Amino acid sequence: MSEHNPFDRVVEPWEAVMEDMEATATEYREAGWEVLELHPGDVTVLDDERYGLDVLVPGDEYERLTDLAAAGTFDSYEVYRADESGIAFVLAVLEDPDSEQAVCCPAYYEESEADGMARRAHEEGRMYTHIRPLANDEAVTFAYEDPDLFFTD
Numbered sequence: 001m002s003e004h005n006p007f008d009r010v011v012e013p014w015e016a017v018m019e020d021m022e023a024t025a026t027e028y029r030e031a032g033w034e035v036l037e038l039h040p041g042d043v044t045v046l047d048d049e050r051y052g053l054d055v056l057v058p059g060d061e062y063e064r065l066t067d068l069a070a071a072g073t074f075d076s077y078e079v080y081r082a083d084e085s086g087i088a089f090v091l092a093v094l095e096d097p098d099s100e101q102a103v104c105c106p107a108y109y110e111e112s113e114a115d116g117m118a119r120r121a122h123e124e125g126r127m128y129t130h131i132r133p134l135a136n137d138e139a140v141t142f143a144y145e146d147p148d149l150f151f152t153d
Contacts, residue, residue, distance in 0.1 A: 013082065016082075036101075036104070038133050040067070043056070047117040048129065052127055054130050055129055058133070066138050068101055076096075077092060079091070081151035087108055087110055087113060088108060090106065091106050092104075092107065092142070103142075118150075125142065125147065
């Protein structure tokens with residue numbers, strides 16, 4: 001494994017995040033919830049007018065997400081975070097308790113590239129994930145009132 005190849009630095013921790021997502025989704029399903037698991041192809045740090053994590057997902061997952069977001073209110077969430085080799089790995093679980101629906105959104109970012117995003121999130125008191133398909137520029141955006149969950153001290 002080469003320390004200079006970014007893929008080598010992330011493959012094992014990313015597989016662990018995906019396994020954690022599957023286990024978390026199973027727990028929700030066993031409790032009677034419907035769960036959408038997202039499988040990002042790419043995640044980009046945004047730190048300009050629109051800040052947060054830009055999460056690129058397959059079109060079919062995005063279509064299901066837009067249907068869920070239109071029908072529900074995802075105003076509750078859990079965020080799980082781990083660091084490995086200078087990369088932050090995040091699993092955000094967004095919940096609509098009234099309809100018992102959850103969205104599992106794994107993401108990652110290079111900690112060295114996140115200073116602007118972290119600063120904006122702390123200034124605004126809110127962190128965002130912007131989830132979108134490859135096909136166009138629309139996105140479903142979720143806000144998190146506790147940005148500290150995404151960053152180390």
